[in-house]
Amino acid sequence: MTTSATDSNPQTGAAAGGHYVHRLVRPSGRVLCRFSCGAASAVATKLAIEKYGTVEINYSDTGAEHEDNARFIADCERWFRQKITITRSEKYADIWQVFEAKRFIVSHQGAPCTAEMKRKPGDKVWEIGDTEIFGYTIEERHRVEKWKRDNFERIIECPLIEKNLTKQDCFGILDRLGIELPAMYRLGFRNNNCIGCVKARDNLDYWKRVRKHFPAIFERMAKLERNIGTTINRITKDGERSPIFLDEIEEGDPKGADPNIQCGLFCMAEADAMLDGPNYDQAGTIEVHIRSAAQCIDKAADIEKTNEERTK
Numbered sequence: 001m002t003t004s005a006t007d008s009n010p011q012t013g014a015a016a017g018g019h020y021v022h023r024l025v026r027p028s029g030r031v032l033c034r035f036s037c038g039a040a041s042a043v044a045t046k047l048a049i050e051k052y053g054t055v056e057i058n059y060s061d062t063g064a065e066h067e068d069n070a071r072f073i074a075d076c077e078r079w080f081r082q083k084i085t086i087t088r089s090e091k092y093a094d095i096w097q098v099f100e101a102k103r104f105i106v107s108h109q110g111a112p113c114t115a116e117m118k119r120k121p122g123d124k125v126w127e128i129g130d131t132e133i134f135g136y137t138i139e140e141r142h143r144v145e146k147w148k149r150d151n152f153e154r155i156i157e158c159p160l161i162e163k164n165l166t167k168q169d170c171f172g173i174l175d176r177l178g179i180e181l182p183a184m185y186r187l188g189f190r191n192n193n194c195i196g197c198v199k200a201r202d203n204l205d206y207w208k209r210v211r212k213h214f215p216a217i218f219e220r221m222a223k224l225e226r227n228i229g230t231t232i233n234r235i236t237k238d239g240e241r242s243p244i245f246l247d248e249i250e251e252g253d254p255k256g257a258d259p260n261i262q263c264g265l266f267c268m269a270e271a272d273a274m275l276d277g278p279n280y281d282q283a284g285t286i287e288v289h290i291r292s293a294a295q296c297i298d299k300a301a302d303i304e305k306t307n308e309e310r311t312k
């Protein structure tokens, strides 16, 4: 019988590969908070600071989020009493450049902007042995468990889940502190993602909300769809699913609630799927895997050396 990495138990490292890597991965003492400019990640970062003291706080700028994020970052830095490091893609200025270069926006497997604007810059600041802090809430517990199993080489902590905190709790905490929520929430968006997040697929109300508050961005995305010849949304009519371009969406305000759209390192499996797709930047991904493997080997050598010295 063969086992794959994803079969492994993250705590015991039961599968062969998982076992080897997991045994080697010891916390380095460095704590890396994955700050997304969302309310939940802000509260998770604060909890990590309370637990560990000094931490690294990293934010991946996609070049397409609301400008009010700069104000929220400054407010959070005052609250944390620590600076937030902003990382960006070395190749693309924003998500638009990614779509245009790859001639691809989104599919059921995910979106290339996640891989290029979040996954790759995020991996650049990660070292094996880092304890990574994520702002996932109790509602997301099951997805996080699966993600942890699939990424057994990473040490992941989700303080909000440990404390049974919901997203609404995080809004309440910021409200009580007098920290104004990022503008996207105040406009009715459920997540503080890029304006016009392409993962909001098959959700016309989301796009109506974008059209209402950010007409120029809506129009830009509508033109991009036509230019590439693809659609983000599909509608079901008489039992049949068919694509609908943004410029075909009926007039009117959104009526339904915003979807819960995940984007970030959490979407690693998906980001990998994107990288494996037709627009795969193979060199970039292989480089990340090689770096992880090399770090494991270095760690193994260090551990062996320490063991030898101890037995002398």
Ligand code: SF4
Residues within 6 Å of the ligand: 062, 064, 095, 111, 113, 114, 117, 118, 193, 194, 196, 197, 198, 199, 263, 264
């Ligand atoms: S928030 Fe949406 S548009 Fe922005 S990088 Fe993530 S998936 Fe892409």
